[in-house]
Amino acid sequence: MMRFLAVACLSIATLVQAQNQTIQVQVGGTENESGGIFQFNPSSFNATNGSVITFEFSGNPGNHSITQSALSNPCQPLSGGFDSGWVLIPTGGVSPSPLWNLTVTDDSHPIYFFCKQLIPSPHCAAGMVGTINAPSSGTGSLNDFLNNAKQTTDSGQGIGALVGQGASASADPGPLPSGVTLFGTPGATAVSAASSSTGAAASTSATTSGNAASQMKFDPKIFVLLAASVSFALM
Ligand SMILES: [Cu+2]
Secondary structure (H helix, E strand, O other): OHHHHHHHHHHHHHHHHHOOOEEEEEEOOOOOOOOOOOOEEOOEEOOOOOOEEEEEEOOOOEEEOOEEEEOOEOOOOOOOOEEOOEEEEOOOOOOOOOEEEEEEOOOOOOEEEEOOOOOOOOOOOOOOEEEEOOOOOOOOOHHHHHHHHHOOOOOOOOOOEOEOOOEEOOOOOEOOOOOOEEEOOOOOOHHHHHOOHHHHHHHHHHOOOHHHHHHHOOOHHHHHHHHHHHHHHHO
16 A cells, blocks of 8 residues: 555656746845845756746845846846846835746746846855756856856946747736835836835935936836845845
8 A cells, every 4th residue: 555655656656747837936035134035045956838937036135136138147137138127125124025037938948047136245156056857966056157157347237128038027026015115127217216205215226326317217227226225224
């Protein structure tokens, strides 16, 4: 009887593995330390076509993104790559945690991604990178990608799209409990982001530098940097 059960369980496990998977990935820390932890967990995994990767932004304070890049250029958004935008979890944390679902559309090539947050230091260079369907070792592996990332000093702040190369999302992260701010998302415009509470706060802090304030409206990078500063101040 026990042997029958064991064989039955093994068969079911094999069947489940063959079907589309749902893979849960933690974004940022799960600890109560200031600024969270700069990591994706797990940071390397395999996923077949149709599998959904659910990125769960930590309910703890922090500000992170999931942005597609390339092996040789780990901390720069890939042209035509996917992007979640930045999700800011305020001081005190929130529940439930915002989620972002990414569906694998081409499992024949490795997919690389990073977090493009710069505050308090670039998360990408700190090791906040991940791989999907990458070799387990050697060229193209997570370690290879991570080593490339650690040699960088900056992260690109360009905004990608929901539809990426080899994986796509159909919506921005959500749900967004009170206090959570989403900005620089493919689905949102700079105008609507600027009218959010974070945008207003960034605008206030920018008045000390009139030049920055006038540019902020038109330069997404400056807006993002200001918003990042505000998010850091909130941590
Ligand atoms: Cu991050």
